[in-house]
Amino acid sequence: MSEERGSSAQTEEDEDLFVSAMESPEAARLSAEDLSPSSNGPRDDDPDDLFAEATEEVSLDSPERQPILSDGPSPAITPVSISPRVDVFDRSPDLDEEEEENRDTFDIQISVSDPEKVGDGMNAFMIYKVTTKTSLSIFSRDEVCVKRRFSDFLGLHSKLASKYMHMGFIVPPAPEKSIVGMTKVKVGKEDLSSVEFVEKRRSALERYLLRTVKHPALLKDPDVLQFLESSELPRAVSTQALSGAGILRMVNKAADAVNKMTIKMNESDAWFEEKQQQFENLDVQLRKLHVSVESLVCHRKELSVNTALFAKSAAMLGNSEDHTALSRALSQLAEVEEKIEQLHQEQANADFYLISELLGDYVRLITAVRGVFDQRMKAWGKWQDAQLMLQRKREAEAKLQYASKPEKLQQARDEIREWEGKVQQGERDFEQISRNIRREVGQFEKERVKDFRVVIMKYLESLVHSQQQLIKYWEAFLPEAKAIA
Amino acid sequence: MMQEGLDDGPDFLSEEDRGPRAVNVDLQTDATLQVDISDALSERDKVKFTVHTKSTLPNFKQNEFSVVRQHEEFIWLHDSFVENEEYAGYIIPPAPPKPDFDASREKLQKLGEGEGSMTKEEFTKMKQELEAEYLAIFKKTVAMHEVFLCRVAAHPVLRKDLNFHVFLEYNQDLSVRGKNKKEKLEDFFKNVVKSADGVLVAGVKDVDDFFEHEKTFLLEYHNRVKDSSAKSDRMIRSHKNAADDINRIASTLYTLGTQDSTDLCKFFLKVSELFEKTRKIEARVAADEDLKLADLLKYYLRESQAAKDLLYRRGRALVDYENANKALDKARAKNKDVLQAETTQQVCCQKFEKISESAKQELIDFKTRRVAAFRKNLVELAELELKHAKGNLQLLQSCLGVLKGDT
Numbered sequence: 088m089s090e091e092r093g094s095s096a097q098t099e100e101d102e103d104l105f106v107s108a109m110e111s112p113e114a115a116r117l118s119a120e121d122l123s124p125s126s127n128g129p130r131d132d133d134p135d136d137l138f139a140e141a142t143e144e145v146s147l148d149s150p151e152r153q154p155i156l157s158d159g160p161s162p163a164i165t166p167v168s169i170s171p172r173v174d175v176f177d178r179s180p181d182l183d184e185e186e187e188e189n190r191d192t193f194d195i196q197i198s199v200s201d202p203e204k205v206g207d208g209m210n211a212f213m214i215y216k217v218t219t220k221t222s223l224s225i226f227s228r229d230e231v232c233v234k235r236r237f238s239d240f241l242g243l244h245s246k247l248a249s250k251y252m253h254m255g256f257i258v259p260p261a262p263e264k265s266i267v268g269m270t271k272v273k274v275g276k277e278d279l280s281s282v283e284f285v286e287k288r289r290s291a292l293e294r295y296l297l298r299t300v301k302h303p304a305l306l307k308d309p310d311v312l313q314f315l316e317s318s319e320l321p322r323a324v325s326t327q328a329l330s331g332a333g334i335l336r337m338v339n340k341a342a343d344a345v346n347k348m349t350i351k352m353n354e355s356d357a358w359f360e361e362k363q364q365q366f367e368n369l370d371v372q373l374r375k376l377h378v379s380v381e382s383l384v385c386h387r388k389e390l391s392v393n394t395a396l397f398a399k400s401a402a403m404l405g406n407s408e409d410h411t412a413l414s415r416a417l418s419q420l421a422e423v424e425e426k427i428e429q430l431h432q433e434q435a436n437a438d439f440y441l442i443s444e445l446l447g448d449y450v451r452l453i454t455a456v457r458g459v460f461d462q463r464m465k466a467w468g469k470w471q472d473a474q475l476m477l478q479r480k481r482e483a484e485a486k487l488q489y490a491s492k493p494e495k496l497q498q499a500r501d502e503i504r505e506w507e508g509k510v511q512q513g514e515r516d517f518e519q520i521s522r523n524i525r526r527e528v529g530q531f532e533k534e535r536v537k538d539f540r541v542v543i544m545k546y547l548e549s550l551v552h553s554q555q556q557l558i559k560y561w562e563a564f565l566p567e568a569k570a571i572a
Numbered sequence: 573m574m575q576e577g578l579d580d581g582p583d584f585l586s587e588e589d590r591g592p593r594a595v596n597v598d599l600q601t602d603a604t605l606q607v608d609i610s611d612a613l614s615e616r617d618k619v620k621f622t623v624h625t626k627s628t629l630p631n632f633k634q635n636e637f638s639v640v641r642q643h644e645e646f647i648w649l650h651d652s653f654v655e656n657e658e659y660a661g662y663i664i665p666p667a668p669p670k671p672d673f674d675a676s677r678e679k680l681q682k683l684g685e686g687e688g689s690m691t692k693e694e695f696t697k698m699k700q701e702l703e704a705e706y707l708a709i710f711k712k713t714v715a716m717h718e719v720f721l722c723r724v725a726a727h728p729v730l731r732k733d734l735n736f737h738v739f740l741e742y743n744q745d746l747s748v749r750g751k752n753k754k755e756k757l758e759d760f761f762k763n764v765v766k767s768a769d770g771v772l773v774a775g776v777k778d779v780d781d782f783f784e785h786e787k788t789f790l791l792e793y794h795n796r797v798k799d800s801s802a803k804s805d806r807m808i809r810s811h812k813n814a815a816d817d818i819n820r821i822a823s824t825l826y827t828l829g830t831q832d833s834t835d836l837c838k839f840f841l842k843v844s845e846l847f848e849k850t851r852k853i854e855a856r857v858a859a860d861e862d863l864k865l866a867d868l869l870k871y872y873l874r875e876s877q878a879a880k881d882l883l884y885r886r887g888r889a890l891v892d893y894e895n896a897n898k899a900l901d902k903a904r905a906k907n908k909d910v911l912q913a914e915t916t917q918q919v920c921c922q923k924f925e926k927i928s929e930s931a932k933q934e935l936i937d938f939k940t941r942r943v944a945a946f947r948k949n950l951v952e953l954a955e956l957e958l959k960h961a962k963g964n965l966q967l968l969q970s971c972l973g974v975l976k977g978d979t
C-alpha cells in the first residue's frame with residue numbers, strides 16, 4: 088500500500104494503486120511523529136470543538152491533512168426502514184469523493200445473497216451467491232457471480248491468515264461456526280429462528296468479504312481473486328475441523344507459548360506497548376458493551392412479545408366493557424399497542440443487526456489485532472534466538488582456533504556467516520513487521536472510527552424513526568380517549 | 573433524602589402531588605369531609621401514614637386534625653365494613669394492598685454485595701436508581717391508601733360510619749392486631765365456602781334483567797381485567813429491563829469515550845450522554861405506564877371483585893328469601909309456626925329488597941366511576957406517552973445534528 092501520496096493520487100494509474108508495503112519499504116516507513124500517541128489533541132481542546140485536531144490523529148499516512156468524512160449538509164431525517172438486511176457498508180458517492188484515501192476510489196461492491204439449501208438431512212449445507220461489481224482492473228470482469236458455501240469462506244480465511252499474519256497484517260476473521268444454528272437449518276426447520284440464523288450468517292459473510300477486500304494487499308491476493316471470480320473452487324477440507332476463530336486461537340496460542348518460554352521482550356518502542364494496552368482496554372470494553380447490547384436485544388424482543396399479549400388482552404377487555412365509548416377506546420388502545428409491538432420488534436432488529444453484530448465483529452477483529460502484536464514478539468524472539476546462536480557459533484569458533492582441525496574451523500566459520508545472515512534477516516523481519524503493524528493499526532483505527540460513526544448514526548436515525556412513529560400512534564389515540572363520555 | 577435525579581423536564585412525580593391524589597378514582601371532593609394522607613414515613617418494615625381530615629361535620633371535635641395510622645388499621649376498618657350487615661347492599665371500597673418493599677430491599681442488598689465488582693460511577697448510578705424505585709413504590713402505596721379513605725369519605729352512607737370516625741379522629745393506637753393464624757384460617761374457609769356458594773348463587777337465573785346482565789358482565793369483566801392487569805405488568809417490566817440495559821450501555825460508552833485514542837472518544841462521550849438522557853425518559857415512560865395503566869387495571873380488578881361480592885350478598889339474600897317463602901308455604905300447609913315463618917319471610921324480604929335497591933344504585937355508580945377513571949387515565953397516559961416521545965425525539969435529533977455537524 089503506497090503511503091506517501093500527494094494530491095495527484097487521482098491521476099495515478101490503477102496499477103500503482105495497491106503497491107504493497109513489501110515492495111516499497113521507504114514509502115511504508117512512517118515517521119514516529121505522525122504516530123506519536125502522545126498527541127492528546129482532541130482531549131486538550133475546547134470541549135465544544137469535538138474534532139479540532141481530528142485530522143492530525145487520523146491521517147497517519149499522507150503528510151497532507153485529509154478532510155474528515157462528511158455526509159454533506161445534514162440531511163433531513165427520513166424514516167429509515169430497518170429490514171434485517173442493513174447495508175452497513177453502504178458507501179455513498181459523497182463519501183468517496185471526499186476520501187482522499189490512498190486506495191483512491193474504492194470501487195468494489197460485494198454482496199452475499201440468495202441463501203439456498205442444498206441437500207437434505209445432516210449432509211445439507213447452504214449455498215450463498217457472491218456478487219462482485221467492480222471497475223478495478225485486477226478483476227477479469229465488471230460483474231461476476233459465484234456460488235460459495237460457508238466452508239469456502241473459512242478456507243479463504245485460513246489461507247490468508249497463514250500467508251499474512253506473520254507479516255503483521257491484520258487479516259479480518261471469518262464468521263463463527265455454529266453447530267446448533269446450522270443443525271436446525273439442516274434438519275429442515277423452517278421456523279423463524281432458522282430464518283434469522285441464515286440471515287445473520289449471510290450478513291456476517293458479506294461484512295467479512297467487504298472487510299477483506301478493503302485491505303489492499305488482500306484484495307490483490309490470488310486466493311481472494313479466485314474466491315470472488317472462479318466458478319469452481321477446490322473444496323476446503325481442513326476447515327471442517329477448524330473455524331476461522333479456531334485458527335486465530337491456534338496462532339495466538341503459539342505466540343503466547345513462545346513468549347512465555349523465551350525472554351521477555353525488551354520493548355524499545357513505547358508506541359507498541361501503549362497500543363497493546365489500548366487494544367487490551369478496548370477489548371474489555373467492547374466485550375462488555377456487546378453483552379449489554381445483546382441483553383437489550385433480548386429485552387426488547389421480550390417487550391415486543393409482552394406488548395402483543397397485552398394488546399390482545401386489552402382487546403378482550405374492550406369487548407366485555409359494556410360502556411360503548413369506553414369499549415371502543417379500549418379497542419383502539421389495543422390497536423395502538425399492536426402497532427407499538429411491531430415497532431419494538433423492528434427496533435430490536437436494528438439493535439441487533441446494526442450494533443450487536445458490529446460489536447461482535449470488532450471483538451473478533453481486536454483479537455486478530457492482538458494476534459498480530461504477538462506475531463511481532465515472535466519475530467523478535469526469532470531474531471534474539473538467532474543472535475544467541477551466532478554468539479554460540481562464535482564461541483565455538485574461538486575454541487576451535489586452538490585445536491588443529493582446519494576442516495571443523497572452516498565449518499565453524501561457515502556457520503558463523505550463516506548465522507550472521509540469519510541475524511540480519513531476523514532484524515530486517517522484525518523491523519518490517521513493526522512497520523507493517525504501525526501501518527496496519529493506523530488503517531485499522533481509521534476504519535474503526537468510520538465504522539462506528541456510520542453505524543451508530545444509522546442506529547440513532549432508527550431510534551428517531553421509532554419515536555416519530557410512536558408520536559403518530561399516540562396522537563391518533565388521544566382524541567379517541569377524550570371521546571369517552 | 574432521596575434524589576429525584578431527573579434533570580430534564582418537570583419532575584414526573586409532581587403529577588401525583590397535585591391536590592388530592594385520587595389517582596384512579598374520579599371523586600367529587602366534598603367540603604363537609606375531606607380526607608387525605610399528608611405525610612408518610614417508612615420505617616424498617618412499617619409504613620406510618622399521617623391521615624389528615626378537614627371537616628365541617630358536627631361529629632368531630634375539631635375542624636381539622638391528623639392522626640398516624642398503619643396498614644393493619646386500614647384493613648381493620650375495611651373488614652369492619654365487610655362484616656357489617658347494614659352495608660351488605662353497598663360496594664365496599666377495596667382495601668389497599670399491603671406495602672411491599674421486599675423486592676426493592678432485596679435489590680438494595682444485592683447492590684451492596686456487588687459493590688466491589690463495579691466502578692464507583694456505576695455503583696452510585698444504580699444506587700440512585702434503586703432509591704428512585706423505592707420512592708416510587710412508596711408514593712404508590714400512599715396513593716392507594718389515600719384512595720381507599722377518599723372512597724369511604726365520598727360514600728353517602730359509609731362516611732357516617734362510627735369506626736371510620738374513630739379511625740380518623742382517635743389519636744392513639746387503635747390496637748388492632750393483625751389477624752392471627754386461627755383467624756386467617758377462618759377467613760380462608762369463609763372464602764372457600766363463599767366461592768362454592770358463589771357458583772351456586774350465580775347459577776340461579778335472576779328475574780331482574782338488570783342484575784342478570786350485571787352478573788354476566790361482572791364475571792367476565794373481572795376475569796379480563798385480571799388478565800390485562802397481569803399482562804400490563806409484564807409489559808412494563810420488560811420496558812424497565814430495556815431501560816436498565818440502555819443505562820449500562822451508556823456507562824460502557826462513557827468508559828470507551830474516556831479511553832479511546834481516536835476521534836471516537838468524543839463521539840462515544842456524546843452518545844453516552846444521549847443514552848443517559850433517553851434512558852431516563854424510557855424509565856419515566858415505564859413508570860407512567862405503571863401509574864396510569866397498570867395501577868388503573870389493578871384498582872378495577874379489586875373494585876370489580878368488591879362489586880361481585882355485592883352481587884353475591886344479594887344473591888345470598890335472594891336465596892334466603894326464597895327459602896323463607898318455601899318455609900312459609902310449608903308452615904301454612906302444616907298450620908304450624910305460621911307467625912314465626914311469616915316474620916322470617918318478611919325480614920328476608922325486606923333485607924333482599926333493601927340490598928337490591930342500594931345495589932342497583934351502587935352498580936350504576938360503579939360504572940360511572942369506572943368510565944370516568946378510565947377516561948382520565950387513558951387521556952393522561954396518551955398525553956404522557958406523547959410528551960416523552962417528543963422529548964426523546966428532540967434529544968435524538970439534536971444529538972444527531974451535533975454529531976453530523978462535527979464531521
